[in-house]
Amino acid sequence: MTLKDFFIGLSQNQLLNGMAKKYGLKLGAQSVVAGTNIKEMIESVKELNNHGISATIDNLGEFVTDKQDAIDAKNQILDVIEAIHDNNVNAHISLKATQLGLDIDYDFCFNNIKEIVSKANAYNIFINFDQEDYSHLAPTFQLLDELHKDYDNIGTVIQSYFYESRNNIERYKDYRLRIVKGAYKEPEELAFQGKQDIDENFINLIEYHLLHGKFTSIATHDHRIIDHVKQFVKENDIPADKFEFQMLYGFRRDLQLQLAKEGYHFCTYVPFGNDWFGYFMRRLAERPQNLNLMVKQVFNKKTNTVIGVGAAAFILGRLSKSRK
Template sequence: MLKDLFIGLSKNQLLNTAAKKYGLKLGAQHVVAGTNVKETIKSIKELNAQGISCTVDNLGEFVYKKEEATEAKEQILEVIEAIHTHEVDAHISLKPSQLGLDIEYEFCLANLKEIVEKASIYNIFINFDMEDYDRLQPSFDLLETLSKDFSNIGTVIQSYFFRAEDDIQKYKNYRLRIVKGAYKEPEEYAYQNKKDIDENYIKLIEWHLLNGKFTSIATHDHIVINHVKEFVKANNIPNDKFEFQMLYGFRTDLQLTLAKEGYNFCVYVPFGKDWYGYFMRRLAERPQNLNLVVKQVFTKKTNSIIVLSAGAFLLGRASKRK
């Protein structure tokens, strides 16, 4: 129920527009690392000083015009230049849909090539975030095409997909981030039961740690983290073969603890005003995240947008039934 609620909210353009306009007043600074490149670089430097690297996501939703995709491309190129200029420990995460995948495949490919090529010059890694099932194979196709000319790219494997085991074996020579998945997917494509998703998640992590190039383990779950610690120790897997990843602003004490223990640690750093859809999907992916942010980062004002959003979503569903 909660997952369906947050996924429904993430797709609401009206609420997304309102959150974009009033985000800072609602406390969005606890969800994003900055609204512009300058603020974001400052946040990255603060994390780097604590032994934490970053992957930077230029937030953006509902991109259906070439002008919007081109603007997103230019913003990402600006971030790459800033990472190089300021010599910070950071790389890029991006969504193909933001670069025009929903508009035209070749247009998206050209935008991605420009980004990957510039990043390659500066030896900066680019991670292709994965989205819903309809965009899954086209995103892999983009990765494979660009891999013919560039080696500084990797992607994400989502454990709720039935095909995830085949995909992780096919792309084992890439740097991969392994996640559970944050979209509502049909039963014919994805596990629906949390237990099945969690079991497949652990299975994928273990397989890639043993067979893959580099593994990014994206989780806030200390049970999973402790399991990984024991697994790498038992199998003599060196620390330079993997990293833990968490979202900016979530479980910051645990982030610092892992970094101090000597594990590679990377924070997923979103920036920009278009934070709403991103945040709702994080709550859909793991509803316990709501407890984390309420406890440590959200103000009463920020909680209000979640309550109002939930109310709007439920009212919308009720009116559809009439």
């Protein structure tokens, strides 16, 4: 089993996810999650804005199978949109279709997302459709296509580990797109498996959209890729308002501040809520080096928390056994 497989397995472990919700703050979740409620999250976003950094806000949760849970998630996102507007913060929304009922009923999900997109459109707030595993790729694109007939405040994500991503980035070049490497476990017949292949395709997709696309969000913590992009935009006279760098809340904060100070548009992916464990594990599966970053962040804060993926899994396991 590879390290990526290990993290993906943890992300899908329902026992660990349940225990993480209960003991999250004790495990240092506040270092990777910008609060457990809207008020706390907005304060985190204001702090980012004070440093010239915008935010894309993720109300944590996915793979919902209960209609009421999906409706609750929709209402929470509507409240987030209201909070963005009321507090006049520089932020937009990232949502997952499975949190809003895609695995329950397509039309039910469509109506939930349409309500969100419509309210955001009234406030001139952008909505990004996060992509999930391959089984949800086509229906998420379908949601985007249908809603784009009436709204233009929407965009999505292109994952560089899929073979078909070049076709998709050409198809959606007129959309605002976030380009990522990909964080789910996908079979060899659908996706690149090796880091070198994924990185190479990642750079190719970024360059294509910078040259031909509407707006490019480059989501990476890899300074080598960031340096490559800096040189590419300089050589090709790409205007600064055509792209931004993105990183996750709680990771490489010094680099985030540095890029913002250098004058680049920068956006931090800001998750909030209690359902953080699966999200965090996939970030580590996507780039295991994030574990080193996370451990440094936590210990630099001189907290009493011992975190890290292996540590978190161990502690959660011990907690669950102690309750049997």
